[in-house]
Amino acid sequence: MPPKKTKQNIIWFKNCSSKDFPQVGGKNANLGEMFQLGLRVPPGFAVTTNAFDTFLDRGGVRNKIVRTLSQIPPEDIHALEGAGRQIRDLIESTPIPGKISKEIKEAYQTLGDLCGIPDLPVAVRSSATSEDLKTASFAGQHESYLWVRGEEEVVQHILKCWASLYTDRAIAYRNQIGWPHDKVTISVGVQKMVNAKCAGVMFTIDPVIGDENKIVVEGNWGLGESVVKGEVSPDHFLVDKQSSEILEKTVSSKLVCYQLEGNKVVFAPPSPEKQNQLCLNDEELVEIVRLGKISEAHYESAQDLEWAIDVDLPFPENVFLVQTRPVTSAGKPKQSDTDIIIDMMSSLFRR
């Protein structure tokens, strides 16, 4: 008999769903849920709360935390800052128990093998559980580390996510509401970074004229930001929602895109021959549209999605959804030119 899920240290997204929420936290549970629906997301696994709790108990870390925090007067900000720093240092410098550490490294290795890439770049993110959801949303303590490579680095960043449970703000908040510091726990997600050949957006409704029988897909080479931010005029595809028949393919001259160079994202022109070449083939387009339709059916409303096609995996496992949310402007008149300009002007100051 397989071990009971509650005692597992690692749960793969593909095996996980909303009922695993207490062990994997909200963010990981959602990814699992998308997997179950057939909405393909980049592969990965959750390091459960069980792993964190074992870590706290084995090394005597929990006792040290309780002792450190019980010594500070609740109103003393400086003492609190010192204690927070001390606890975070303690967590980050305590080794993870051998068995758990081995499991994490094995899972990371498996993920790398799946993609055929040694030292696979991953995102390491904290995923808050119910006990700490409020603090998380209050203290904004959703740590995310992108482009982490190598097993030692992954382990180290998991420790960092764990330590983020004890930021000064989180401690202060728990003090304020009287929540015991040793009753909080956390899960961490480890997920393949999308190495996008091309990416873009999809609307399961034609957003300009509000036609519910059409799906619009827009894309550019590289990461999706250039399309999302409207920095480039993307390739434009129109697909019939019922039959998935491709109605229109408009190639646009794509003068810039976000590309990966090493671990750095650069904003540069694509190679000259790619500038006027469609970034998607028919097969890929139809797969994207299929995922869009599943999403719309599940959420029961027109969806605004972000998609990406990964270079590291074979088709169709490489067609990912990165984001899905309801279309807000469906059927409404287009945003005015003035509003578009004002939007862009205010984003100037956000660099």
Next chain:
Amino acid sequence: MKFYDVVPGLDFMEEYDLEQSPAWFLDATHSVPPWTPMFGWFWINFCRHGMQYGAETLSLPTVKGWDWRFKDGGGYLTLLMVDSDKEKAEREKRFREAIRPFVENYDGLWGGYVKEILKRYENLKALDVNTASNIKLLENFEETIDTCRRMWEIHMHMMYGTYTPYVLFEQLCTQLLNIDDTHPTFHKLVAGFDNESFRVDRRLWEFSKKAKDMGLDSLLMQTPSKQMKAKLGESDKGKTYLKEFDEFLDKEAGWRMERMAEINVPTWQEDPSPGFETVKMYLKKGGEFDLDQDRKKIEKERKDAEKEVLGKIAPEQKGWFSMLMKVAQNCSRFSEEHNHYLDLYTHALMRRSCMALGNRFAKCGAINQPGDIFFLMPDEVRKAGINPDKLNLKPIVQRRQKEWEEWNQKGNPPAIFKEGFTLEQAIGGLVQSLDPIALKVVVGSMPIPKPELKADLLGTCGSSGVTEGIARVVLRDEDLPTIQKGDILVAMSTSPAWTPVFSMINGVVVDRGASLSHAAIVGREYGIPVVMNVFTGTQVIKSGQRIRVDGNLGAVFILDK
């Protein structure tokens, strides 16, 4: 007698001010050579107020305007940054509403401000300063102070609001079309607009034509400009001509001085020599007003460039792109017009009000001569205002004048840093502020090293084109008349009073500047090459040397060394 600070509360105090900010920059465009105390008082108080007013009313997300201090006649400035992300987000919300009129109704906004400020000017000018009582003169002085305050509010609200869309337009041109604001096509897009300076130039050309028609041309050519008024007054023909010229000065061009940011030199009203000089220049040149033809060419080039650029923009982006382009193009016109309607006009009226009081004070012996008033500050003027005969202000004038002469002798350092703070850090701070005025007028882009060119100086392109000519290094406004037709002007930077010489010269090299600096904007309007940000041009180039200016490459070559 007690001697007060020149700008009480805002005189630079190293130990406190370096604590507030580790880097203070000299405003070299306006406060070199050093200001007189009176003018410094006006500028430091109200330019400072205006920048903070402008940044606040627009709710700029990252910067709260600039702080200013007065030090030995120099204006020193530092940026007031918004520190917390929360505050930035709150300011951004308000910014979205505050910037809207600049996109939707630019002409209405600017036109309304111009009307408002001109009305104030008319009120100030309505007082006959020769016959008015001391009380009325003092009242006029107070109203002038208030007008100056309002002028700076309008100035900086408009300037921040005009340059922000320009920065966005430039960024989009870089991203969508791969042309930045040092690219020739970009320059064509933002040039070729009629503005106040051209209208004045054209009117002066008309006066040269009129002189010819009336047979006054040889008299004009032979008479030194300083004696022109007296000489013209000797004949009926001359009187008719003069009457029209005086009217032109009062209505259109007289309320200006050769140095924009100072009030101790005469206005064209008092001494119209600069105007007569330009008329003579046109007489010497003869022929038609060829600027019109140049302007038409530049305007056509702009329209062609607009078409070319819009052709590369995706159909669904064309709407907002062309709208934004129009908004960004306001920069060129605003840059010249605001000098005319705001700075120059207000400063001329400040001079008028000060000189009126200076005359009264001198008449009763409170000071030696009218111009001594510029060594006082408003509180001292108020103290003597109604009964100047009871006061002796000469010791104050004497001491301040001596100090002012010393300031002129030694000059002011370009920046003051806290110990251990570097220029790189300071420039980094300016760039981080995202302050559109700091970025596009003060700092600019840094020259890209191009050793293969073997150029003597490298800078950035302010206006494209290539030319050769004799270099004329001009460090002070007084040296402007040394410029000959066809010369290449070499300066630290240029100011609006220099605009008329742009019609004579073939190129410009400036030590500092960015794409919205005066030299770049006017250079583009006159279609002559401008190389900016060469840093050491005024030191490396000597007057009389033959040089080649390559605006396209941003390079300067000294041909005879």
